[in-house]
Amino acid sequence: MNSPFTEPMSRRRILQGLGLAATAPLLAACVGPGQKSTNNGSNAVTGSFDWQKVKGTTIKILQTPHVYQQTYQPLFKEFTDLTGIQVVADLVPEADYYTKLNTELAGGSATHDAFMMGAYWVWQYGPPGWLEDLDPWINNTAATGSEFDYEDFFDGLRTSMKWDFKLGDAAGTGGTYALPWGFELNNIAYNKTVFDKKGIKPAETFDNLIQLAIDLTDRKNDQYGIAFRGSKSWATIHPGFMTQLSREGGKDYELKDGKLTAAMNSPVAVDFTKKWADLAKQAGPTSWTTYEYPNCTGDLGDGKAMMVYDADSATYPKNVKGASKIAGQIAWHQGPAGPGGSLATNLWTWCWGMNSKSKNKLAAWLFMQWAAGKDAMNKAVQSGAFADPVRQSVFNGTFKQTLGGFPGYLEAFEAQVPQAKVLFTPQTRFLETTEDWAVALQSIYGGSDAKSTLDALVTSNTNKVNS
Amino acid sequence: MRSADDTVGGRQAPTVSPARRKWRPYILSIPATVILIGILYPFVQGVGYTFLNYRATEGDVHFIGLGNYLQVFTDPLFWGSVRITLTFAIVATALETVLGVIIALLLNRSSLIGKIFEKVLILPLMIAPVIAGVIWKLMFNPQFGILNHIFNLGSTFDFLSEGRALWSIIMVDAWIYTPFVAILVLAGVRSLPKEPFEASAVDGAGWFYMFRRLMLPMMWPYILVAVIFRFMDCLKVFDIVYVLTQGGPGHATSTLQVNAYINSIINFNYSGGATYMFILWIIVYLTAQQLVKLLGRAQARAAGSEA
Numbered sequence: 001m002n003s004p005f006t007e008p009m010s011r012r013r014i015l016q017g018l019g020l021a022a023t024a025p026l027l028a029a030c031v032g033p034g035q036k037s038t039n040n041g042s043n044a045v046t047g048s049f050d051w052q053k054v055k056g057t058t059i060k061i062l063q064t065p066h067v068y069q070q071t072y073q074p075l076f077k078e079f080t081d082l083t084g085i086q087v088v089a090d091l092v093p094e095a096d097y098y099t100k101l102n103t104e105l106a107g108g109s110a111t112h113d114a115f116m117m118g119a120y121w122v123w124q125y126g127p128p129g130w131l132e133d134l135d136p137w138i139n140n141t142a143a144t145g146s147e148f149d150y151e152d153f154f155d156g157l158r159t160s161m162k163w164d165f166k167l168g169d170a171a172g173t174g175g176t177y178a179l180p181w182g183f184e185l186n187n188i189a190y191n192k193t194v195f196d197k198k199g200i201k202p203a204e205t206f207d208n209l210i211q212l213a214i215d216l217t218d219r220k221n222d223q224y225g226i227a228f229r230g231s232k233s234w235a236t237i238h239p240g241f242m243t244q245l246s247r248e249g250g251k252d253y254e255l256k257d258g259k260l261t262a263a264m265n266s267p268v269a270v271d272f273t274k275k276w277a278d279l280a281k282q283a284g285p286t287s288w289t290t291y292e293y294p295n296c297t298g299d300l301g302d303g304k305a306m307m308v309y310d311a312d313s314a315t316y317p318k319n320v321k322g323a324s325k326i327a328g329q330i331a332w333h334q335g336p337a338g339p340g341g342s343l344a345t346n347l348w349t350w351c352w353g354m355n356s357k358s359k360n361k362l363a364a365w366l367f368m369q370w371a372a373g374k375d376a377m378n379k380a381v382q383s384g385a386f387a388d389p390v391r392q393s394v395f396n397g398t399f400k401q402t403l404g405g406f407p408g409y410l411e412a413f414e415a416q417v418p419q420a421k422v423l424f425t426p427q428t429r430f431l432e433t434t435e436d437w438a439v440a441l442q443s444i445y446g447g448s449d450a451k452s453t454l455d456a457l458v459t460s461n462t463n464k465v466n467s
Numbered sequence: 468m469r470s471a472d473d474t475v476g477g478r479q480a481p482t483v484s485p486a487r488r489k490w491r492p493y494i495l496s497i498p499a500t501v502i503l504i505g506i507l508y509p510f511v512q513g514v515g516y517t518f519l520n521y522r523a524t525e526g527d528v529h530f531i532g533l534g535n536y537l538q539v540f541t542d543p544l545f546w547g548s549v550r551i552t553l554t555f556a557i558v559a560t561a562l563e564t565v566l567g568v569i570i571a572l573l574l575n576r577s578s579l580i581g582k583i584f585e586k587v588l589i590l591p592l593m594i595a596p597v598i599a600g601v602i603w604k605l606m607f608n609p610q611f612g613i614l615n616h617i618f619n620l621g622s623t624f625d626f627l628s629e630g631r632a633l634w635s636i637i638m639v640d641a642w643i644y645t646p647f648v649a650i651l652v653l654a655g656v657r658s659l660p661k662e663p664f665e666a667s668a669v670d671g672a673g674w675f676y677m678f679r680r681l682m683l684p685m686m687w688p689y690i691l692v693a694v695i696f697r698f699m700d701c702l703k704v705f706d707i708v709y710v711l712t713q714g715g716p717g718h719a720t721s722t723l724q725v726n727a728y729i730n731s732i733i734n735f736n737y738s739g740g741a742t743y744m745f746i747l748w749i750i751v752y753l754t755a756q757q758l759v760k761l762l763g764r765a766q767a768r769a770a771g772s773e774a
Contacts, residue, residue: 446629
């Protein structure tokens with residue numbers, strides 16, 4: 001019998017050998033990305049603070065078209081004049097923004113030095129080491145100017161940028177992985193002219209809101225009661241839905257024996273979800289399952305939707321003169337309180353994250369520091385479209401002075417802000433499990449049984465978050 | 468001394484060294500090998516992923532055997548996706564084939580209108596499916612879409628609701644690809660020999676008899692080619708579905724490709740997405756094999772070598 005080692009090399013054996021040789025690097029390549037970055041760039045920055053420290057550098061940033069982005073775009077020149085750093089901004093529409101960012105970061109790319117992101121992304125991008133920990137930068141006096149004043153950011157926002165990546169631990173623990181830039185409280189914006197004409201006031205309870213929305217619906221005249229998001233996306237859950245669910249006493253997860261257990265099928269949650277889906281059907285837009293926030297605010301501005309339950313900063317621009325058909329006629333209300341008077345409000349922040357693979361970390365940090373700084377933010381607010389600045393000094397100063405023609409905006413903000421925070425439980429599968437939640441909501445809207453649909457969701461999500 | 472065989476056309480044939488002669492086959496196969504590696508490398512890598520727990524957001528990547536396959540096969544979402552994908556592929560292919568053949572037969576009559584429509588027919592094929600999807604999404608909109616307006620459906624009829632979305636997507640697919648079938652079949656019809664038709668006309672055969680007994684068997688291979696292309700393409704459908712519904716509402720239009728995309732790109736679950744893709748590849752491969760066999764038999768029958 002011939003030993004395989006003494007057989008002459010046939011063409012087939014050569015091909016087998018080549019195949020095996022090719023497989024080894026393939027499998028090795030499978031274990032490429034996903035490594036934590038431990039090399040914080042702030043360690044290399046020493047001496048005294050100077051805006052011109054990396055003069056002549058060019059940084060690339062990734063943004064999505066948004067009121068905040070549009071307000072800051074004209075100010076970039078001032079940053080270049082201040083620092084000598086050129087900023088190249090790439091824009092990707094919001095529908096594809098995170099797909100682009102995910103793919104880029106997962107591939108270990110250093111193309112973009114800094115990028116817009118939401119607070120929830122700290123939970124997803126932080127654990128694999130894609131985000132630079134900003135605490136060392138904030139605390140390094142050689143990298144951060146004395147006027148930066150980190151404590152000036154609203155407390156709930158600073159908390160939402162931090163996590164220690166341990167399942168079950170709340171936001172606010174661990175490092176800081178983003179800088180707040182703009183934020184949103186979710187509440188009701190309504191067509192004040194119609195409300196005044198009919199002599200009605202915004203609803204104070206959820207059941208009254210349902211009835212009011214139904215009463216205001218007039219399909220023949222292409223008018224409906226209330227718009228809120230309904231597309232197949234995590235973004236459907238986080239504004240009005242999560243805010244009102246929390247006020248009614250519902251939760252996303254509970255910590256039991258060190259494990260997260262999904263709670264979307266609690267009696268409170270089932271009842272609320274059913275009512276929410278019915279509300280969408282009876283008094284929402286016809287193609288609700290495709291609705292994203294621009295559709296909602298667009299319908300409010302066009303006079304089709306009588307109310308919108310979404311971010312205040314998203315409805316705010318529609319009231320600016322010339323921005324919509326009903327500009328100047330929109331008013332705000334904090335939305336229905338829960339049974340115990342709760343005005344719990346889920347907040348969303350647009351913030352700046354730094355790519356841990358960036359080759360221009362100091363330049364990126366200087367840009368982020370400038371963008372979230374008092375001077376630039378005051379100027380952005382003065383332009384009239386930058387709502388809810390993240391700094392208390394800017395909010396209480398410049399922003400309040402611009403609110404003359406926005407009835408109820410400030411009152412709603414002040415009623416909600418003490419109870420406003422990120423109401424979701426931090427976990428690394430946030431996007432996937434929250435999109436599954438939106439899918440379940442769509443199915444219930446389509447006629448599926450609420451209890452069994454949410455039971456299936458809970459089983460699936462509990463497995464996912466603990467795996 | 469060289470023999471007469473060493474001259475070609477009166478010129479001396481170039482001498483080839485034994486070493487060069489030995490390596491020539493390998494050298495000639497280099498371009499094909501490079502292309503093959505370009506195709507096989509990502510394929511093998513993708514198959515490799517299906518045996519790992521590879522997620523972009525988690526560092527601990529290790530071999531989990533058939534874990535991904537077990538998870539997929541025990542997930543009701545997967546079987547729902549298989550059902551939706553097959554429904555889409557079968558209905559869309561059947562619709563496009565029937566309409567395409569009818570259009571091809573109508574265009575075969577060399578009237579002026581036929582000649583004009585022949586040119587116009589190709590227009591949907593010149594539009595990228597993604598753009599066609601965006602245009603149809605606007606037309607489907609209940610508030611301002613033209614379809615609700617034309618058919619007087621009001622603002623409460625939603626073409627993309629849970630019960631209607633799949634059928635609306637099939638309609639869009641048929642709008643784009645029926646011309647493809649029609650053009651392919653038309654080319655086939657025009658290449659058929661005239662003599663058998665003339666002979667049966669002399670024998671007094673009717674139009675339908677000639678169509679059923681002569682034309683259909685002879686053009687069957689062309690129809691089957693169109694069916695193979697369309698069915699394979701429909702099994703892999705992604706662009707139109709994603710643009711119109713993203714697989715929703717709920718899971719109403721979650722095809723296998725859409726689930727693979729959501730797993731891999733949206734949820735960072737590369738291994739889960741690759742598993743969906745590999746299973747889809749097996750389905751497409753086996754189906755293609757059967758359809759090609761069927762085509763071979765149809766060609767043999769049309770050529771008269773098989774009863």
